[in-house]
Amino acid sequence: MLLVTVGVFLLRSGWLKTNESGAVQVNPGILFLRAFAPTAAAAMVFLLVFGLLGGWILAGRMLAPLDRITHATRTAAAGSLSHRIRLPGRKDEFRELADAFDMMLAQLEAHVAEQQRFAANASHELRTPLAISKTLIDVARADPNHDTGELVDRLHTINTRAIDLTEALLLLSRANLRSFTREHVDLSLVAEEAAETLHPLAEKHGVTLETSGGIAPTSGSPALLLQLTTNLVHNAVVHNVPQQGTVRVHTGVRPKTVVLTVENTGEQLTPQLVATLTEPFQRGTERIHTNQAGVGLGLAIVKTITEAHDGTLTLTPRPAGGLRITVELPAASGG
Structure with missing residues (x-):
């Protein structure tokens, strides 16, 4: 079964x-x-x-x-910006991402280094008038018979310089933040206003100040663009030949941009020196603190204002001496 x-x-x-x-x-x-x-x-x-x-x-x-x-x-988040990926291999999406990240790190490292250098220079520049003021006061206290009038005059000059430097730093910070309202601006009118304001200074230095060109409409901050033009004209007047110097201010229009050119006579400058003039606290001549020497931020402010207005700044040494500075800004819509 x-x-x-x-x-x-x-x-x-x-x-x-x-x-x-x-x-x-x-x-x-x-x-x-x-x-x-x-x-x-x-x-x-x-x-x-x-x-x-x-x-x-x-x-x-x-x-x-x-x-x-x-x-x-x-590694970058920990503060080390010098590290790079440098990804080997073929050019694919990962390689492009790594290269873009390396480029970003390089730009960030350069920006941080520039900010650190700027902070160190600003601290030095601000410390100098304070140290001089302290020395003058100490001398006056040690010598009761010291001429107080001379002391007051020197303290006033030093204090004025410190205020000018502080205002320049604030202006530079404001331009960096782009915290301004854009309006219609005619660079030719701005150039005429700056030239009229600085005409007495030009006469004092024996410099002929000329303006030319036509309407140059752009969009931006009238106050900042006036500061830009004033700084350029002031530098052109101060850093000039002792007598019979010339400053020419010209405005023009290109297909998509407007141009402001400030050209002056003066000492012959090397391209290497000209390349450093837009760095903060750099001067074309010796760092002598006079009433006309400024605070070393004139062209640095010009560069920052230009970049804040999406423009380009070009410095070119003239063969015969002096400097040609060109500011090119986007033309106003319909201008």
Whole structure:
């Protein structure tokens, strides 16, 4: 009875089958399956292990650039801006991202270094008048018979210089922040106003001040653009030949921009020196603190105001001596 039951089960499950004569025989498909199953299982296991291992290696190679970028980001966040990714390999999306990040770090490092240098120079410049004032007061206290009138005059001069420097720093900060309302401005009118204001100073230095050009409409802050023009004309008058010098102020219009050019006679300047004149506290002549020497921020303010108005500033030494400064700003819409 048991043998009959097992036989019926094997027939129904397909392990056994009957031929045309009714004889019972083993199903060859089942024999093939039994022979192939271990090999197929082993192949499947191998493919699974190989796929997982290959996927892990491939994912590691694909994510390695992201790991380097993440590491560089954390390093920069910790304060080290000199680190660079410098991702090797072909020019793909990861390489472009890494190169853009390196460029950003380089610009940020240069900006931070410039700010640190500016802060150090500003601290030095502000400390100088305070130190001089303290010395004068100490001398006056030690010598009661000292001429107080002379002391007051010198303290007034030093205090005025400190105030001018502080106002220049505030103006520079304001221009950097671009916290101003844009209005329609005609550079030709601004140039005429600046020239009229500085005409007595030009006469005092024996400098001929000339203005020319036509209407030059742009958009920006009238006060800042007047400060820009005044700084340029003032520098051109002060840094000139002792007598019979010339300052020429010209405004013009180009297809998409307006141009303000201030040109003066003076000492011959090298391109290397001219390249440093727009840095804060740099002067074309010796750092002598006189009433006309300024605070060393004139051209730095000009550069900042120009950039705040999306313009370009160009300084070119003249072959015969002196300097040509060109400010190019976007033309006003419809101007």
